[in-house]
Amino acid sequence: MEERIAEESAYLIQDFKKNKDALFDPHxxxxxxxxxxxxxxxxxxxxxxxxxxxxxxxRLVDENMKLTMGFWAQLYNVFGFIIHYLPLPHWKIIRNIGNVFGFLERVLEEHKRTRTPGEPRDYIDCYMEELDKEEEQDNLKKSFDYQNLFICVADLFVAGTETTSATLEWSLLHMMAFPEVQEKCRKEIDKIRGDRTRLDYEDRVSMPYTQAVLQEVHRMASIVPLGIPHTNLNEVQLNVILSQR
Structure with a gap:
């Protein structure tokens, strides 16, 4: 996974650089x-x-996240038995979900056609390997089935994208709002990175301040609609870092 993240980070930085000094929305x-x-x-x-x-x-996933935070979606949760039959925005959410699920179904069908048993290429192939094993054993109490595979893939693709992307956006926003924190993070990262072109996951243990900042973003930010607020009941001292109430 670390290699995949490093590879995609290079594409991300390259795209950021295209904007040079111009203002742009990183979403x-x-x-x-x-x-x-x-x-x-x-x-x-x-x-x-x-x-x-x-x-x-x-775009459909992003649109649904915005719609679920809207008035009609919240009203649907309470009066769904009535609103379900009215031509309101909740139908767009349902249509969008159908289109996203159709895309994922096509991905799964392609994997069925192109996979080589015993040579898994990714998560889907590995799951299908387990499906094959259970079919061979004729196990009545199956732990793996196609429906569960689909739901797992949908959760990873949809929920994984939105939550992580939102966390990164909140991180950028807080760095802009607190430039002194941004500078401390930059100095700590540069010190650990040295002459290397990138950091490795194991370097995180040497960057307590940057890690604390990321955890604070998670505490302060609203990552998903209706997320639970977090706050300290009292001041907390962690090594040299004081977390205010």
Whole structure:
């Protein structure tokens, strides 16, 4: 996974550099990068940032996240038995889900046709390997089935993309709001990185301040609609870092 993240980070940085000093919204680019990391692990491939099908699916997922935060979606949760029959925005959510699920079904069908048993390429292939084993054993109490595979793939693709992308966006926002924190993170990262072109996952243990900042973003930010707020009841001292109430 670390190699996949490093590879996609290079594409992300390259896309950021295209904007030079101009103002731009990083939302779509971050969505592309995060989703591609998930796609490379789950589907065994990444998509170009200008791939029309890929962009359409991400747009539908993004649109649904916005709609679920809206008034009508919240009302549907309470009065769904009535609103379900009215021509309101909740139908767009349902249509979007259908289109996203159709895309995922096509991905799974392609894997069925092209996979080589015993030579898994990605998460889907590995899951299908387990399906084959259970069919051979004729196990009545199956732990793996196609429906569960589909739901797992959908959760990874949809929920994984939105939550991680939102976390990165909140991180950028807080770095802009607190430039002194941004500078401390940069100095710590540069010190650990040295002459290397990139950091490795194991380097995180040597960057306590940067890790603390990321955890604080998780605490403060609203990553998903209706997320639970987090706050300290009292001041907490962690090594040299004081977390205020």
């Amino acid at each position: 779509c680019v971050l969505n592309n990068a995060v989703s591609n990391i998930i796609c490379s692990i789950v589907f065994g491939r990444r998509y170009d940032y200008d791939d029309s099908t890929f962009q359409d699916i991400l």
